[in-house]
Amino acid sequence: DTGVSQDPRHKITKRGQNVTFRCDPISEHNRLYWYRQTLGQGPEFLTYFQNEAQLEKSRLLSDRFSAERPKGSFSTLEIQRTEQGDSAMYLCASSPPLGRQHEQYFGPGTRLTVT
Amino acid sequence: AQKVTQAQTEISVVEKEDVTLDCVYETRDTTYYLFWYKQPPSGELVFLIRRNSFDEQNEISGRYSWNFQKSTSSFNFTITASQVVDSAVYFCALSEYGNKLVFGAGTILRVKS
Numbered sequence: 336d337t338g339v340s341q342d343p344r345h346k347i348t349k350r351g352q353n354v355t356f357r358c359d360p361i362s363e364h365n366r367l368y369w370y371r372q373t374l375g376q377g378p379e380f381l382t383y384f385q386n387e388a389q390l391e392k393s394r395l396l397s398d399r400f401s402a403e404r405p406k407g408s409f410s411t412l413e414i415q416r417t418e419q420g421d422s423a424m425y426l427c428a429s430s431p432p433l434g435r436q437h438e439q440y441f442g443p444g445t446r447l448t449v450t
Numbered sequence: 451a452q453k454v455t456q457a458q459t460e461i462s463v464v465e466k467e468d469v470t471l472d473c474v475y476e477t478r479d480t481t482y483y484l485f486w487y488k489q490p491p492s493g494e495l496v497f498l499i500r501r502n503s504f505d506e507q508n509e510i511s512g513r514y515s516w517n518f519q520k521s522t523s524s525f526n527f528t529i530t531a532s533q534v535v536d537s538a539v540y541f542c543a544l545s546e547y548g549n550k551l552v553f554g555a556g557t558i559l560r561v562k563s
Contacts, residue, residue, distance in 0.1 A: 368550065368551075370551075375555075375556075376555055376556070377454075377541050377543075377553030377554055377555050377556050378495070378541075378551070378553050379553070380550040380551065380552070383549070383550060391549070391550065424493065426495065428495075428551075437483045437500065437502075437545060438497070438500065439497075439551060440497065441487075441494060441495040441497075442494070443492075443493060443494045444493055444494065446493075
């Protein structure tokens, strides 16, 4: 059983550029979460999907951020016009269907550096 | 609003010492889950334990044990006979049923040989 995978693992970009990250959840996990972790802090919730529906978005998710989960499988997180403050680790997690949805399994993360 | 506080920013111990990591939480929900995750230098969050709000039994798994006390809103984690491989950042987290995790700021544990 493969775990949650994320691509790329590292991304360096210049301020003002757009970036897109991908997350592939564990197969048959219907919930998918995005978190952001800055240095020295715990992960902070950004958004989550149940199947293809985006059910909750944090206030941290500004208009420059958009997430999608077409067909309820993989998900993408896009950041437009990146700013230096966007530099962080972006973590994806998935959880199984009803009855076990409280178990979240994390991927290795995508580390974004905005120069 | 939910909140998790890990007051210990960093702890250093010598190998084989016991160490306890503190976690205090706030929630208005009667149904909730508590978690501990380990984040080694590689960065990936590793799930250690989950506890629901209706189960206050303490749990032991090898050198790890957890003490859940609703009366003090605490969910503390003890490592017995610590080892260098235990060095990592440890996060306590809280969630309502099936929803987002709210993490504490983490405790850096350094185990010296």
